[in-house]
Amino acid sequence: MHSSGFPELPSPSRRRFVTGLAMGGVAAGLGLLVPGKGWASPSQGQLSVLKGTDLSLEIGTSTVNYTGASRIATTINGGIPGPLLRLKEGTTATLRVTNRLPTSTSIHWHGIILPSDQDGVPGFSYKGIEAGETFVYRFPVRQSGTYWYHSHTGFQEQTGVYGPMVIDPAGPERYPSDREHVIMLSDWTDMDPERLFLRLKQQSDYFNYGKPTAVDFFRDVRSKGLGEALSMRRMWNSMRMNPTDFSDVGAAAYTYLMNGYSPSGNWNGLFRPGEKLRLRFINGSSSTIFDVRIPGLKMTVISADGQDVEPVPVDEFRISVAETYDVLIEPTEDRAYSVFAQSIDRAGYTRGTLSPRPGMEADVPAMDPRQWLDMRDMMGAMGGDTSGPGMAGMDHGSMAGMEGMDMSGMDHGAMDHGSMAGMVSVRHAKTEYSPAVDMHVDMPRTNLDDPGIGLRDNGRRVLTYADLHTVGGSMDEREPGREIELHLTGNMERFIWSFDGVKFSDAKPVHFRKGERVRVVLVNDSMMNHPIHLHGMWSELETPEGAFQVRKHTINVQPAQRVTYAVTADNPGRWAYHCHLLYHMEAGMFREVVVS
Amino acid sequence: MKRIRKRLVATALLLASTSPAWAQEMIMGPMQGGKAPADARSPDYSDGVDYGDMTGMDMNDSGPYRMLLLDQLEAVHGRSANGQSWEAQGWYGGDIDRLWVRTEGERSSGRLEEADVEALWSHAVSTYWNTQLGARQDFGTGPNRTWAAVGIQGLAPYWFETEATFYAAAGGRTAARLRAEYDLLITQRLILQPELEVNAYGKADRRQGTGSGLSDASFGLRLRYEIRREFAPYIGIRFIDRFGRSADMARAEGQPVFDRQVVAGIRAWF
Numbered sequence: 073m074h075s076s077g078f079p080e081l082p083s084p085s086r087r088r089f090v091t092g093l094a095m096g097g098v099a100a101g102l103g104l105l106v107p108g109k110g111w112a113s114p115s116q117g118q119l120s121v122l123k124g125t126d127l128s129l130e131i132g133t134s135t136v137n138y139t140g141a142s143r144i145a146t147t148i149n150g151g152i153p154g155p156l157l158r159l160k161e162g163t164t165a166t167l168r169v170t171n172r173l174p175t176s177t178s179i180h181w182h183g184i185i186l187p188s189d190q191d192g193v194p195g196f197s198y199k200g201i202e203a204g205e206t207f208v209y210r211f212p213v214r215q216s217g218t219y220w221y222h223s224h225t226g227f228q229e230q231t232g233v234y235g236p237m238v239i240d241p242a243g244p245e246r247y248p249s250d251r252e253h254v255i256m257l258s259d260w261t262d263m264d265p266e267r268l269f270l271r272l273k274q275q276s277d278y279f280n281y282g283k284p285t286a287v288d289f290f291r292d293v294r295s296k297g298l299g300e301a302l303s304m305r306r307m308w309n310s311m312r313m314n315p316t317d318f319s320d321v322g323a324a325a326y327t328y329l330m331n332g333y334s335p336s337g338n339w340n341g342l343f344r345p346g347e348k349l350r351l352r353f354i355n356g357s358s359s360t361i362f363d364v365r366i367p368g369l370k371m372t373v374i375s376a377d378g379q380d381v382e383p384v385p386v387d388e389f390r391i392s393v394a395e396t397y398d399v400l401i402e403p404t405e406d407r408a409y410s411v412f413a414q415s416i417d418r419a420g421y422t423r424g425t426l427s428p429r430p431g432m433e434a435d436v437p438a439m440d441p442r443q444w445l446d447m448r449d450m451m452g453a454m455g456g457d458t459s460g461p462g463m464a465g466m467d468h469g470s471m472a473g474m475e476g477m478d479m480s481g482m483d484h485g486a487m488d489h490g491s492m493a494g495m496v497s498v499r500h501a502k503t504e505y506s507p508a509v510d511m512h513v514d515m516p517r518t519n520l521d522d523p524g525i526g527l528r529d530n531g532r533r534v535l536t537y538a539d540l541h542t543v544g545g546s547m548d549e550r551e552p553g554r555e556i557e558l559h560l561t562g563n564m565e566r567f568i569w570s571f572d573g574v575k576f577s578d579a580k581p582v583h584f585r586k587g588e589r590v591r592v593v594l595v596n597d598s599m600m601n602h603p604i605h606l607h608g609m610w611s612e613l614e615t616p617e618g619a620f621q622v623r624k625h626t627i628n629v630q631p632a633q634r635v636t637y638a639v640t641a642d643n644p645g646r647w648a649y650h651c652h653l654l655y656h657m658e659a660g661m662f663r664e665v666v667v668s
Numbered sequence: 669m670k671r672i673r674k675r676l677v678a679t680a681l682l683l684a685s686t687s688p689a690w691a692q693e694m695i696m697g698p699m700q701g702g703k704a705p706a707d708a709r710s711p712d713y714s715d716g717v718d719y720g721d722m723t724g725m726d727m728n729d730s731g732p733y734r735m736l737l738l739d740q741l742e743a744v745h746g747r748s749a750n751g752q753s754w755e756a757q758g759w760y761g762g763d764i765d766r767l768w769v770r771t772e773g774e775r776s777s778g779r780l781e782e783a784d785v786e787a788l789w790s791h792a793v794s795t796y797w798n799t800q801l802g803a804r805q806d807f808g809t810g811p812n813r814t815w816a817a818v819g820i821q822g823l824a825p826y827w828f829e830t831e832a833t834f835y836a837a838a839g840g841r842t843a844a845r846l847r848a849e850y851d852l853l854i855t856q857r858l859i860l861q862p863e864l865e866v867n868a869y870g871k872a873d874r875r876q877g878t879g880s881g882l883s884d885a886s887f888g889l890r891l892r893y894e895i896r897r898e899f900a901p902y903i904g905i906r907f908i909d910r911f912g913r914s915a916d917m918a919r920a921e922g923q924p925v926f927d928r929q930v931v932a933g934i935r936a937w938f
Contacts, residue, residue, distance in 0.1 A: 195724045226726070266728075271897075273733040274937070278897050285853040310825040311700060312796060451699070502708035507764060507792035511699050556713050563795055565823060568763050572711035575729045575763075580714035646722060660729030666717045 132172035154235025183625035188645020216241035217378025227265035249350035315444035323420030339424030389535035392628035452516035452632035552591035575660025584641035742933025751776035797822035842870030879913020
C-alpha cells in the first residue's frame with residue numbers, strides 16, 4: 073500500500089469536525105469556471121468543468137484545510153472534487169491521466185460500460201499509472217446521465233481522488249430543465265486512511281460515539297420500565313453487537329463535504345425563482361451513506377445511477393456510497409433553501425444553499441435522532457412482517473429495539489422454512505461458519521419498499537428502491553439461465569469483511585459465461601448496509617417476485633435483506649466486484665468477476 | 669470487612685460463571701457461529717477460471733496488523749505498601765493468526781514483587797474466540813518459573829473480555845488464571861471498567877507462597893476518561909484477597925490476606 077504519510081490526528085475538536093471551517097477547501101482555490109449554459113452570474117462554488125472529447129487530468133497533491141489543520145490531499149487538477157467531466161453520448165472519449173504523485177495511481181470511470189482494459193482497476197484492467205506516467209483512456213461513450221470517477225488504488229479515494237462526470241444524451245434530455253447543479257457529497261478525514269483502517273482493525277467501534285450508555289439505560293428505565301430497558305438490550309449484548317453500528321467511520325473522523333465545501337464553507341448554487349432545476353447528486357464518499365432533503369421543496373427523482381426512471385416525487389432520499397440520483401426541483405419563492413445531507417449514523421451532516429443571489433443562507437435543520445437498528449435489520453423477515461410487498465405502511469416504530477421479542481422461545485431449527493408463505497430461505501456457503509462471520513440470516517427480508525434504518529416512519533415521503541422504475545424497462549428480456557448466490561458477510565468485532573466468509577485474497581474469481589443472462593442473489597448476513605458495485609455491466613435489480621425493477625451500477629443491500637438482480641454478461645474481461653465502502657473493500661469484501 | 673470479602677467472592681463467582689450468557693449463546697446458535705449444514709453450498713463460482721497473469725488488486729485484507737495496549741499502568745496505594753503495577757498486551761499478525769504477548773506485574777517499595785511475560789500464538793477459532801498457545805515466564809521475588817501456556821481469549825456474550833489460561837511447569841506444577849473485564853459506558857468517554865482476576869494452582873508452592881486450589885483473586889474498578897480513544901487517565905480501587913492455604917502462608921509471613929488499594933494511572937494504546 074502507498075502511505076501518504078499524514079501526521080497524526082490532532083486532538084479532536086468535535087465542532088470543527090462536524091461543521092468544518094468557514095474557509096476550508098483546497099487552498100489553491102476551487103475552480104470558478106462556468107459551463108456555457110447561460111448562468112445568471114459566475115456564481116460562487118461551481119465545479120470546474122472540462123467539456124469535450126479529449127480531456128486531460130493530472131493527479132497530484134494539494135494542501136487542504138477543512139478542520140483547522142493543514143493536510144496534504146491527493147487531488148485531480150488541484151481540486152476536491154476533481155473537475156466535472158462533461159462528455160457526450162455517441163462520441164469517443166479520450167481521457168489523458170497524468171500521474172504527478174510519487175506513487176502509483178489509477179482512475180476508474182464508475183458506472184461506465186466500456187472495454188475491460190479501459191476500466192482503470194490496477195491488477196485487473198491494467199497495471200495502474202506509475203509515477204510520472206500518462207495513461208490515455210479511449211472508449212466509446214454509449215450512455216448518458218450522471219456518473220463519477222475515482223482512484224481505485226489504495227486509499228486515494230479517501231484522500232481526494234474523485235470527481236463528477238456527466239454525459240449529455242445524444243438527443244434531447246428526457247426531462248428538460250432550465251438549469252442544473254452537480255452536487256457531489258463526500259467525506260474528508262485528517263487521518264491517514266491507512267492509520268484509520270488500522271484503528272478499525274484494532275478497535276472496530278473506534279469512531280462510534282453513539283453507543284448505548286448507562287445514561288441511556290436509566291433514561292429508558294424511566295420511560296419504559298426496567299423490564300423493557302433490559303430486554304431491548306439483552307439480545308444485542310448477548311450477541312455482542314451494537315445497535316448503533318451504522319457507519320464504521322463517523323463524524324469523529326469525518327468532515328462531510330458538498331462539492332468540496334464543508335458545512336461552514338456552505339456550497340452555494342444559484343437559481344431564478346420559477347426555474348426548473350436539475351440537481352445531479354453523486355455520493356463520492358469513501359464510507360458515508362447520506363440522507364438528503366431540501367426542506368421546503370419537493371424533489372422529483374428522474375434518474376438513478378445515470379439511468380432515467382419514471383418520475384417519483386419525494387421529500388427525501390438515501391444515497392448510498394457510489395450511487396447517483398438526479399432530481400428536479402421547482403423553487404418559486406425568492407428565498408434560500410438548504411440542501412441538507414445527514415450521515416446515516418446521525419453523527420454529522422453536510423449542507424449547501426440554493427439561493428437566488430450569492431451568499432444567502434437558509435435554516436439548517438437539526439439532525440434526526442439516532443435510532444437503534446431493529447429486528448428487521450438483524451433477522452430479516454423473522455424480525456417483522458415486512459417480507460411481503462405493501463407492508464411498508466406498517467408501524468414498526470414501537471419495535472425499535474428488542475422489546476417483547478423473547479428469543480429464547482424460538483427454535484430456528486424446528487421451523488419449517490418452506491411452509492412460511494412469502495418468506496425466502498437461503499443457502500449459506502459452507503465457508504460462512506468461520507471466525508470471519510458473525511451472523512447468519514436464515515430468512516432475509518426481500519421487500520424493496522423499506523427506506524431503511526433512520527428513515528422509517530419519519531413523516532416524510534422517502535424514496536425506496538421499490539419506487540424506481542427504469543424508463544423502457546430491462547435491456548435484456550431473457551429469463552436468467554442460472555443463479556449465483558453470494559452472501560455479504562462480516563465480523564464487525566474483528567473488522568473482517570467478505571463474500572461468503574471468504575476474503576478477496578483467499579477467493580477464486582466468479583465466472584460469468586460470455587453472453588449469458590445470469591441472476592445474482594445477494595443475501596446480507598450482516599447488520600450493515602453494503603453498496604455492491606459490479607464493474608463493466610449493468611445490474612438490473614428485480615422485484616421480490618423476479619420482475620424487472622431498476623437498472624443500476626451500485627445496489628445498496630440493507631441489513632438482513634436479500635436482493636436479486638440480473639446481469640447480461642456481454643462484456644468480456646476481468647472486472648472488479650465489491651462493496652463500495654472503501655474500508656470494507658480493503659478488508660476483503662471484493663471479488664473478481666471474469667466474463668469469458 | 670468480612671462483608672466486603674463475601675461480596676467480593678460473590679461478585680467473582682457471578683462474573684466467572686457466565687453460564688446464562690453461554691445458555692443464550694446456545695439459543696442464538698443458528699444466527700451466530702455453529703457448523704455448516706450438510707447441504708451448505710460451495711462459495712466457488714470460478715468454473716476453474718483462475719486469476720491468470722494479472723496480479724489482482726493490491727488490498728489490505730491480509731495484514732499484518734498490530735496493536736500495543738497498556739491496559740493498566742498505575743500507581744498503587746495500599747494499606748501495606750505503595751508501588752506500581754502494570755498490565756499490557758500486544759499483538760501482531762493477520763485476522764486469524766497472531767503473535768500475542770502479554771505481561772503483568774507489580775513493584776512495591778521500589779522492588780519488583782511479581783511479574784510475568786507470556787508469548788502466545790493466538791489463533792481465531794470462532795467469531796469471538798481465539799485459542800492461545802505458548803509460554804509464560806515469571807519474574808520477581810518468588811521462583812522464576814517457566815510455564816507452558818494454553819488458553820482461550822475472546823469476547824463472551826454481554827461484552828465480557830475474557831481470558832482463561834492453563835499453565836504447566838516442571839515438577840508437575842499446574843496453574844490457571846481467569847481474567848474478565850467489562851467496559852461500562854457511563855457516557856461515550858467516561859467508562860467504568862470492572863476487572864476480575866482469579867488464580868489457582870494445582871499444588872502448593874511454599875517459595876511462591878501459594879497453596880493448592882483457589883489462591884487469590886483481585887477485583888478492580890477503574891473509572892477512565894477517554895480524552896481520545898487511545899489515551900485515558902483513570903482512577904480506581906482494587907481489592908485483593910487470598911484464600912485457603914495461600915492466605916495462611918501470607919498470614920505467617922505477616923503479609924495482609926486482604927488488601928484494598930487505591931490506584932491511578934493511564935490506559936493507552938497504539
